[in-house]
Amino acid sequence: MQNPVPVFTHFLTALSRLLDKAEAHAEAKRLKPEVIPNLRLIADMLPFWRQVTIACDHAKGACARLAGLEVPSFADTETTLADLRERVAKTQAFLSSIPADAFTGAEARTIHIKAGPRELTFTGDHYQNGYAVPNFFFHMTTAYNILRANGVDVGKVDFLGG
Amino acid sequence: MQNPVPVFTHFLTALSRLLDKAEAHAEAKRLKPEVIPNLRLIADMLPFWRQVTIACDHAKGACARLAGLEVPSFADTETTLADLRERVAKTQAFLSSIPADAFTGAEARTIHIKAGPRELTFTGDHYQNGYAVPNFFFHMTTAYNILRANGVDVGKVDFLGG
Numbered sequence: 392m393q394n395p396v397p398v399f400t401h402f403l404t405a406l407s408r409l410l411d412k413a414e415a416h417a418e419a420k421r422l423k424p425e426v427i428p429n430l431r432l433i434a435d436m437l438p439f440w441r442q443v444t445i446a447c448d449h450a451k452g453a454c455a456r457l458a459g460l461e462v463p464s465f466a467d468t469e470t471t472l473a474d475l476r477e478r479v480a481k482t483q484a485f486l487s488s489i490p491a492d493a494f495t496g497a498e499a500r501t502i503h504i505k506a507g508p509r510e511l512t513f514t515g516d517h518y519q520n521g522y523a524v525p526n527f528f529f530h531m532t533t534a535y536n537i538l539r540a541n542g543v544d545v546g547k548v549d550f551l552g553g
Numbered sequence: 554m555q556n557p558v559p560v561f562t563h564f565l566t567a568l569s570r571l572l573d574k575a576e577a578h579a580e581a582k583r584l585k586p587e588v589i590p591n592l593r594l595i596a597d598m599l600p601f602w603r604q605v606t607i608a609c610d611h612a613k614g615a616c617a618r619l620a621g622l623e624v625p626s627f628a629d630t631e632t633t634l635a636d637l638r639e640r641v642a643k644t645q646a647f648l649s650s651i652p653a654d655a656f657t658g659a660e661a662r663t664i665h666i667k668a669g670p671r672e673l674t675f676t677g678d679h680y681q682n683g684y685a686v687p688n689f690f691f692h693m694t695t696a697y698n699i700l701r702a703n704g705v706d707v708g709k710v711d712f713l714g715g
Contacts, residue, residue: 528686551684
């Protein structure tokens with residue numbers, strides 16, 4: 392399998408820059424540090440901070456499982472944008488610790504995951520392209536949309552990372 | 554390269570089911586057919602109908618270019634949810650017309666695209682994983698978020714397509 396680390400790393404860097412822009416917005420509008428992390432598109436969707444941590448966790452889970460490694464557990468304790476940037480950096484540090492050759496043959500690995508009450512089994516290829524990547528971009532896009540819908544000055548090129 | 558058609562086809566089917574749910578909502582609330590297609594998350598983002606057609610176009614463009622085919626041009630004339638479902642179906646029909654072996658070696662193909670004022674050149678692999686797939690999920694997620702933020706009864710499992 393193509394090493395999945397570079398694409399996740401690229402988009403995590405883009406996510407980190409979205410956090411920078413959110414922080415600049417919070418400063419300009421004199422918002423308390425917890426305001427943007429708690430924004431939601433609608434009451435029964437997860438808040439911004441959870442969209443960010445879940446995106447990070449799909450990148451971490453995908454790279455660990457496809458490389459045959461234990462998935463490291465990061466506690467969900469972030470309350471500020473600075474905390475979230477740290478979570479992204481910690482995720483990127485884990486990804487960069489995985490040797491590229493760990494993904495050789497990963498497309499054929501059997502991957503089991505628990506997603507809430509559901510237990511899912513995939514081939515490595517199906518897990519990556521049909522589950523981890525769609526989920527990663529779902530949560531990254533929702534984080535972006537929360538900022539965008541609340542007037543933070545972000546655009547599509549920020550999402551794409553240049 | 555792994556044939557990209559099955560994953561795009563799966564998520565286009567999920568998108569079509571989101572359109573079914575949007576239509577059921579429009580009927581229940583007695584909305585005119587053009588109301589949901591014109592919803593936006595915020596005034597300076599594209600409306601729902603464009604999010605759907607752009608998602609379709611990334612799937613169409615990716616599969617055509619990676620297979621070395623001319624990208625078929627579909628006019629953006631949709632005004633109703635039924636029109637959008639037709640656009641998804643037309644996109645899926647094109648994807649299913651491409652023989653699986655057309656993608657052999659596609660990771661190394663050179664892909665040129667114009668994105669607004671920008672001209673971009675990629676390898677096939679980078680185009681698919683770093684551009685077409687992220688864009689496809691960006692627009693599909695934004696379409697989903699527009700429905701979700703407007704009270705349509707859709708959930709994450711609908712996005713994932715089961």
